Amino acid sequence: MIQKIQAVNDFVVKFANVNGSGSASANELFARSMLRMGVPVSPRNIFPSNIQGMPTWYEVRVSESSYLGRRGGCDLMVAMNPQTWDADVREIDPGGYLFYDNTRQIPASRMRDDVTVIGIPLTQICNDAYTDARECQLFKNIIYVGALAALLDIDTKELEKLFSEQYRGKEKLLESNIKALHMGRDHALTNLDCAGMGLKMRRADRVGKRIFIDGNQAAALGCAWGGATVCAWYPITPSSSIPETFDKYCSKLRLDPATGKRNYAIAQAEDELASIGMVIGANWNGARAFTATSGPGISLMTEFLGLAYFAEIPATVINVQRGGPSTGLPSRTQQSDLLACAYASNGDTKHVLLFPQDPKECFDFSAAALDLADRLQTPVFVMSDLDIGMNTRLCDPFTWDDSKRMDRGKVMTHDELEAGKDFGRYLDVDGDGIPYRTYPGTHPTRGAFFTRGTTKDRYARYSEEGPVYVDNMERLQRKFETAKELVPRPLVTSASKPTKFGAIYFGSTGPAMEEALDTLEREGMYLDAMRICAFPFHASVVDFIEAHDHVFVIEQNRDGQLRNMLIIECGLDSAQLISMVHYDGTPITARYITRAIASRLALFSPLKEVAQ
Amino acid sequence: MTFLAKPKLHHPSLRVNKLGYTRRDYEGAVSTLCAGCGHDSISAAIVQACFNMDIEPHKVAKLSGIGCSSKTPTYFLGGSHGFNTVHGRMPSVLTGASLANRDLIYLGISGDGDSASIGIGQFAHVMRRGVNMTYIVMNNGVYGLTKGQFSATADQGSKSKKGVANPDAPVDLVGLALQMGATFVARSFSGDKAQLIPLIEAALVHPGAAFIDVVSPCVTFNNHAGSTKSYDYVREHNEAVNRIDFFIPGEEITADYAPGSVQEVLQHDGTVLRLRKLDEGYDARDRVAAMNHLHKHHALGELVTGLLYVDPDASDMHAHLNTVDKPLNTLGDDAVCPGSAALEKINASLR
Numbered sequence: 031m032i033q034k035i036q037a038v039n040d041f042v043v044k045f046a047n048v049n050g051s052g053s054a055s056a057n058e059l060f061a062r063s064m065l066r067m068g069v070p071v072s073p074r075n076i077f078p079s080n081i082q083g084m085p086t087w088y089e090v091r092v093s094e095s096s097y098l099g100r101r102g103g104c105d106l107m108v109a110m111n112p113q114t115w116d117a118d119v120r121e122i123d124p125g126g127y128l129f130y131d132n133t134r135q136i137p138a139s140r141m142r143d144d145v146t147v148i149g150i151p152l153t154q155i156c157n158d159a160y161t162d163a164r165e166c167q168l169f170k171n172i173i174y175v176g177a178l179a180a181l182l183d184i185d186t187k188e189l190e191k192l193f194s195e196q197y198r199g200k201e202k203l204l205e206s207n208i209k210a211l212h213m214g215r216d217h218a219l220t221n222l223d224c225a226g227m228g229l230k231m232r233r234a235d236r237v238g239k240r241i242f243i244d245g246n247q248a249a250a251l252g253c254a255w256g257g258a259t260v261c262a263w264y265p266i267t268p269s270s271s272i273p274e275t276f277d278k279y280c281s282k283l284r285l286d287p288a289t290g291k292r293n294y295a296i297a298q299a300e301d302e303l304a305s306i307g308m309v310i311g312a313n314w315n316g317a318r319a320f321t322a323t324s325g326p327g328i329s330l331m332t333e334f335l336g337l338a339y340f341a342e343i344p345a346t347v348i349n350v351q352r353g354g355p356s357t358g359l360p361s362r363t364q365q366s367d368l369l370a371c372a373y374a375s376n377g378d379t380k381h382v383l384l385f386p387q388d389p390k391e392c393f394d395f396s397a398a399a400l401d402l403a404d405r406l407q408t409p410v411f412v413m414s415d416l417d418i419g420m421n422t423r424l425c426d427p428f429t430w431d432d433s434k435r436m437d438r439g440k441v442m443t444h445d446e447l448e449a450g451k452d453f454g455r456y457l458d459v460d461g462d463g464i465p466y467r468t469y470p471g472t473h474p475t476r477g478a479f480f481t482r483g484t485t486k487d488r489y490a491r492y493s494e495e496g497p498v499y500v501d502n503m504e505r506l507q508r509k510f511e512t513a514k515e516l517v518p519r520p521l522v523t524s525a526s527k528p529t530k531f532g533a534i535y536f537g538s539t540g541p542a543m544e545e546a547l548d549t550l551e552r553e554g555m556y557l558d559a560m561r562i563c564a565f566p567f568h569a570s571v572v573d574f575i576e577a578h579d580h581v582f583v584i585e586q587n588r589d590g591q592l593r594n595m596l597i598i599e600c601g602l603d604s605a606q607l608i609s610m611v612h613y614d615g616t617p618i619t620a621r622y623i624t625r626a627i628a629s630r631l632a633l634f635s636p637l638k639e640v641a642q
Numbered sequence: 643m644t645f646l647a648k649p650k651l652h653h654p655s656l657r658v659n660k661l662g663y664t665r666r667d668y669e670g671a672v673s674t675l676c677a678g679c680g681h682d683s684i685s686a687a688i689v690q691a692c693f694n695m696d697i698e699p700h701k702v703a704k705l706s707g708i709g710c711s712s713k714t715p716t717y718f719l720g721g722s723h724g725f726n727t728v729h730g731r732m733p734s735v736l737t738g739a740s741l742a743n744r745d746l747i748y749l750g751i752s753g754d755g756d757s758a759s760i761g762i763g764q765f766a767h768v769m770r771r772g773v774n775m776t777y778i779v780m781n782n783g784v785y786g787l788t789k790g791q792f793s794a795t796a797d798q799g800s801k802s803k804k805g806v807a808n809p810d811a812p813v814d815l816v817g818l819a820l821q822m823g824a825t826f827v828a829r830s831f832s833g834d835k836a837q838l839i840p841l842i843e844a845a846l847v848h849p850g851a852a853f854i855d856v857v858s859p860c861v862t863f864n865n866h867a868g869s870t871k872s873y874d875y876v877r878e879h880n881e882a883v884n885r886i887d888f889f890i891p892g893e894e895i896t897a898d899y900a901p902g903s904v905q906e907v908l909q910h911d912g913t914v915l916r917l918r919k920l921d922e923g924y925d926a927r928d929r930v931a932a933m934n935h936l937h938k939h940h941a942l943g944e945l946v947t948g949l950l951y952v953d954p955d956a957s958d959m960h961a962h963l964n965t966v967d968k969p970l971n972t973l974g975d976d977a978v979c980p981g982s983a984a985l986e987k988i989n990a991s992l993r
């Protein structure tokens with residue numbers, strides 16, 4: 031007798047498909063219908079670096095409690111890919127459900143006896159209904175959505191509404207999709223034990239005003255609203271949709287009303303060397319310019335990043351991290367470019383990093399990065415990743431304060447130069463380490479200077495003198511100190527009881543971490559948690575760590591890069607910081623974090639002390 | 643300017659241009675290149691061309707890569723912003739600068755190592771994009787700053803100072819620029835001011851990607867017998883196809899020419915390029931013929947110079963991108979931020 035998993039509005043459905051088969055839009059439709067029922071979901075695409083024929087998965091976390099991270103495990107597998115059948119079947123939690131196409135008999139040896147098997151002759155239904163092969167394939171996806179709707183109690187009206195929004199003005203398509211949906215639903219209602227399905231949807235009101243968008247689109251909007259005028263880029267997964275979306279919105283919203291000409295420029299460069307070069311040239315010349323890339327692009331940009339640091343030129347770089355090193359896991363996620371970005375370049379170099387945890391922060395931090403880059407006259411990285419960047423996520427709606435003005439930083443004007451104000455390009459006039467700059471062409475006789483990657487004095491004159499070099503390097507360090515107060519502050523979530531244990535995490539680990547912390551508390555394990563939002567680290571990071579005996583540092587890379595940076599930058603005792611890493615290319619799960627922390631806490635005895 | 647400059651005392655009789663500047667106002671710091679370096683002659687030609695064209699020095703942005711040639715922007719136009727970028731990557735920085743402010747004049751200075759070796763990719767692509775600039779390569783066939791290695795433009799079989807023959811085929815940047823779609827392509831010689839200055843003048847006002855390859859002998863490492871980039875060799879093998887007499891409309895034509903020996907190219911902006919033909923059959927508006935001519939004469943060991951190609955209807959990157967007429971770096975918040983109402987609409991579409 032199978033102990034069936036019973037859950038309402040709280041389960042994981044995973045679709046195993048073949049890429050290029052049109053499943054993506056059907057699966058997204060499935061997820062959106064749940065949102066329309068007022069139940070938060072977070073879908074994730076797990077896809078290959080390929081266009082057609084390879085395995086791809088779509089995992090939907092349904093969570094009325096709004097846990098939007100990956101939970102781990104799978105309650106219902108929609109197994110549509112014979113290539114990955116065995117592994118997919120293995121992945122189902124005991125007591126879970128297997129939904130499959132039973133047109134062709136599958137031997138019992140390839141089934142499991144501890145899960146509920148739900149077979150539906152999808153191919154047969156399609157073959158009977160359609161003659162065209164492509165139609166057959168596309169509608170098969172819609173038919174299974176219809177069947178799942180019947181099994182899970184998804185409101186068909188919501189699905190129909192989504193269709194009518196999608197196919198507005200295309201009546202034929204609308205009609206045929208609705209027909210396919212009902213074909214699946216009717217078949218399930220007639221032939222399947224829908225009441226025996228333990229996973230159910232129930233209308234709720236937990237979505238609110240939140241929006242459903244991926245981090246790349248959000249970052250692109252952040253750049254568009256943040257006033258970026260130049261975008262230079264080179265195609266690379268998983269960041270390409272940032273410039274593409276920037277162009278899409280700007281081509282409608284950033285046109286000169288009188289002429290229809292563009293208030294922005296976008297250039298697809300020949301490589302990442304050129305894209306960052308263009309960004310640096312444009313920023314040097316007073317535009318707000320950004321690029322979007324991923325790890326291999328960062329590797330190529332490294333020389334230029336050193337120039338921008340040393341010559342003090344603003345640059346906004348959105349790094350949508352993927353699995354490395356080298357070409358690595360090109361279509362999987364990691365947080366493994368921290369060191370590569372923080373210290374990019376030969377010589378002593380440090381860069382500002384921002385760590386968004388969801389699309390809302392991709393928007394906010396991208397706009398903020400443009401201000402910070404201008405203010406600090408240095409490269410600023412928005413460290414997104416594939417999990418945030420390419421998956422549609424529920425997040426707070428974007429907001430914009432119309433009274434806000436761009437912060438262009440310290441730029442000496444024509445009138446100031448004319449009035450005789452002393453201009454030294456690398457002169458620290460007010461102690462924050464940030465000098466004034468001039469844009470080329472400002473004044474006929476004053477304020478011109480030579481920008482170079484070689485060493486120079488406070489007035490931008492070439493100098494190889496040791497003290498002059500040291501003076502400049504110390505000022506750059508002062509400037510980095512100033513950055514600590516300007517970047518987003520870390521956020522602390524205190525445990526409901528005092529504890530000696532802490533946890534530090536950042537970026538896309540956030541949603542899974544929130545769930546893990548709740549689970550741990552329910553099980554009597556209390557941890558204060560700090561989400562780091564930026565590098566350089568704010569002083570409160572050290573305070574937080576020093577206030578705890580042991581601090582877990584949870585991150586998605588092998589080497590514990592954030593932990594290493596904490597040790598290096600804050601001079602902390604490495605024994606105090608316990609590394610907890612997940613880096614197989616899949617997004618970290620709440621279950622993983624919970625288990626990893628719980629098993630580690632068990633080593634500290636007596637365990638009761640944990641909770642005090 | 644903040645760089646160490648030559649004394650600014652002017653002789654009172656120095657000629658001034660329409661803006662009231664003397665030639666000295668276009669100079670920069672004292673050159674630290676070797677005495678007799680061809681690059682210094684090119685710097686002097688740039689100074690003269692900018693003076694002649696009544697260009698405001700601060701309206702020029704001069705960008706370079708790394709190498710002896712890339713050091714020269716320090717030695718001219720001291721009132722201009724300059725940018726010594728990284729090796730071989732000046733073209734992308736210049737492209738970005740041009741995107742930010744279409745109103746400045748962009749002068750890209752590079753060398754044969756910078757443009758034909760490490761930077762050949764960026765060289766090709768900056769031409770493809772039609773960036774409005776004057777791109778000058780000071781071409782000496784040798785790495786000077788690292789003491790005499792062959793560069794990629796050194797001719798096959800030409801000899802190094804130590805007598806070693808170069809085994810590799812040369813990169814012809816002029817041929818590459820033509821192929822990549824540059825709309826103004828010229829070659830000259832640092833020792834021929836009369837040819838070079840008008841070429842720079844014409845390039846500065848050309849509304850698109852203008853490239854001038856200037857053979858510029860390295861007196862220290864590549865001026866010996868067996869070199870094809872020495873003063874003597876270039877003088878002996880220089881085959882000029884034309885000379886530019888550049889006129890702005892309205893100015894009186896002062897020279898008399900034999901019929902058929904002049905080609906006038908009316909440009910988009912109304913200026914006229916008057917080419918005095920030295921090779922009767924040469925048509926500077928024919929890209930394909932220019933490429934053939936170059937290859938034919940290169941095979942004969944000759945160095946073809948002059949204005950090799952000009953597209954009178956040239957357009958630039960900003961036209962291709964349909965950007966606003968105002969420089970992007972001057973746009974205020976209202977022009978660049980769609981505001982909260984537009985954002986609210988986007989929010990609504992994402993539910």
